[in-house]
Each structure stands twice: as structure tokens, then as C-alpha cells.
Amino acid sequence: MDKLLIRGGRRLQGEVVISGAKNAALPEMCAALLTTDPVRLTNVPRLQDVATMRRLLQSMGMDVQTVGERGGMRFHCAGPLEPRAPYELVKTMRASILALGPLLARLGHASVSLPGGCAIGQRPVDQHISGLRAMGAEIEVAHGYIQARLPAGRQRLQGARITTDMITVTGTENLLMAATLAEGETVLENAAQEPEVADLAEMLIRMGARIEGHGSSRIRVQGVQRLHGCEHAVVADRIEAGTFAVAVAATGGDVLLRHARAEHLGAVLEKLREAGVRVQEENTPEGSALRVQSEGAAHLKAQNFRTSEYPGFPTDMQAQFMALNCVAQGHSAVTETIFENRFMHVNELARLGARIHVEGRTADIDGAASLTGATVMATDLRASASLVIAALVAEGQTRVDRIYHLDRGYDQMEEKLRAIGADIERVSA
């Protein structure tokens, strides 16, 4: 199993190219199930989750090819499809649930294993199921599978007004994709406003879908008879950009994050600026970029924050910013409101010398900790990233075990870090 060896204490300097977003690429790969035409995505990140999704789509009968060099992929499913997502392929990946809506909309039946993904809470999919039921699907959950079908005699899902009990990102995406081919109008109330949802909607519109209001809490969809192929570039990964920004803040340095989009990182950048980090938007020939400059954690003030749905502070940045708070100056409180079990990094950060006390959903952090290298274990994707950030600051060598979590969602993280001066290597043992 691969591990990372990191020797801390280096400032980060240079440029990082931010990859396409995992949480946009995965639903967009599933959207290719909605049409018999070829679909081409560019800027797809090189991730384990993308490889798993590729295998899943291929197992259903889709032709998937890598095209070109810049993360290009072509998807084509003109022939018969086997609408089944088996446990063996979906157990590691939350986004596999996103096959359900498109398969049901196109074929009228689907069988999808209850999904895996980061073990950060119970993560039920009841809202996906009740939304699809409201659109006329008959659904039962048995033997770990969601079995969904249209009633006898029906060819298409029915448009419906759906208000989810809470804001759900993949729930919104699943219902949005299903609604594109439904009969009549669907209105999604309490919809997720995350940039990845909006990017998926943009792709679906390129495929001929009639969608309005994406990026807001009410999305309206007029169903169409068929969708056609399209070409779409996956939006830049705001969480990868945020992770690198926080790493530079903690170590000190000056790094340009190419393709990063400030408008998608509002809450995180605000906290970084309040902490004392200099963050500037820059225009480059290839589009937007962010320059992050920091004198290092000794010059920064720890920040209180609460996670919440977009445009609030993203739960997917909580662990990384907590690592920064451990070494920045002063006391801070971090509250996690989205997932009930997303503090697993706390015990591992403590091994490096962090001083954190968890009470319910709030972590109290005493800053200015002098971290020292140790062996730590990655427990989930963003927890892994927080350990890498802490290790970049810690004195001496840190070994991060179980980095398969990191590989699920970061595109060549250690190469990118090494290129800006980090002392980091991957070892297989």
C-alpha cells in the first residue's frame, strides 16, 4: 500500500495547475447515460474515483475512451445498456448513486447498489428515492440495492414539484438529470447551489436540456423527448484550489493557482484574508488564477468558522482549514454542520502535536502548536489532505498511511506539491 513521506519546513513557491473538479466530473460522466450520441468531456481529473466511474459505465455497456492529452474522455452508449451498478464497483464511491436518475430516465428501470464514499456520516439517499418516487418511479430497497422502475405502461418519468428535506448535492444532481427526460415540468425547490451542480446543468443544456435557475435554490426543468451529444469542459476544482491555498498559507510562500476561480471560493478566501493571507485574482492567457502569499502560520490568526451549504464554508475544506488553525496564532472554534462524523482527522492531527478538543459538532483548537513529524493514518479524503498540510509544517518526517483516500480525489497531489518546493515522496510498501 502506498504511503507519503513528508519532511516539513519548506516554503512553497511557484505555480500549480488546478485540475477539473471530481464532484463535477463524476455526475457529468453519468450524464452521458442520458443519450445515445457520443459525449466528450475535457479537463477530467486523473483520479481513482474517475477510474472507478469509468469501470462502472463500461460494465453497463458504455464505450469509454481517453482522447487527447488534457483530460479528454469520450463516452458513447448507442447499443444496449445493462442498467445495474453492482456493489463491488460502487462500494468505494459515493457518486455511483448518480447513475440512478439517468438510467431510470432513459431506460425506465435501474438497479443501483447503495453507495460507499467517505465514511463521514450515515449519508442516506432517502431524498434521491423520494424525489424519483414523486416523479412516478416505483422503488424498493432490498439486499443493499435500490431497485427502481416505471409503472407498467409508462414510458417516461413525470415532471413534479420536489422540495427536498435538506439541501443535497448529489440528490439535486440525480433529480436534475432524471427531470431532463421526464414528461412536463419539474421544479426542484431547496436545490443545492454548488458550482458543480451549475456546471452539470450547463452540460445538460449543451445536450439539449431545458433548464433554468441552476445556481439558485429553485431549478426549473422542462422535460424533452431526447438529449443529444455535446462537448463540455469540467469546471476547475474549487476544493483542490482551496487545499493548495491553505497549504501555502500554513507553510508560507507565494504560489499562483492556475485555473482557480475566486468566485467559487468566496467563504474560504474571506477566512484566509481575515487570517492575514494575501490572495489576489489574476488573469492569465488561459483564464482565471489566484495568487496566494503568506508569511507562514506564525504570522496568521486562527479563524472561527462553521461549515454550511454553498455559498457557505464548504465541509470539504473543514479538515484542511483546521490543520491551518492548529499552527496559526490564537484559539479557534470549528463547527461541522453537514456531516455528523467528520472529525476523524482530529486524533491524527493530535499525533503531530495539535491541541484540539471536540465537543459534539464543534472542535476547539489551541493554535501555535509546534508540530513534529510522526506516522499518521489517512481516514478519508479531506482528512488525508489536512494531514499533508500539517506534515508540510511539522518539524521532521511524517509518514501518511492509507493514501488511497487521497488518490480518490486529488490529481497527482504529491507531484504538484513537489513542483512548488515541498519535500514529499510516495513510497510503496
Ligand SMILES: CC(=O)N[C@H]1[C@@H](OP(=O)(O)OP(=O)(O)OC[C@H]2O[C@@H](n3ccc(=O)[nH]c3=O)[C@H](O)[C@@H]2O)O[C@H](CO)[C@@H](O)[C@@H]1O
Ligand atoms: C460526489 C459529491 O458530490 N460529493 C459531495 C456531496 O456529497 P453528497 O451529495 O453525498 O452530500 P449531500 O449534499 O447529499 O449531503 C448533505 C447532508 O444531507 C444528508 N442527506 C443527503 C441526501 C439524502 O438523501 N438524505 C440525507 O439525509 C447527508 O447525510 C448530509 O448530512 O456534497 C457534500 C456536501 O457538500 C460533499 O461533502 C461531497 O464531497
Ligand SMILES: C=C(OP(=O)(O)O)C(=O)O
Ligand atoms: C466527501 C467527499 O467525497 P464523496 O462524496 O465522493 O465521498 C469529498 O469530496 O470530500
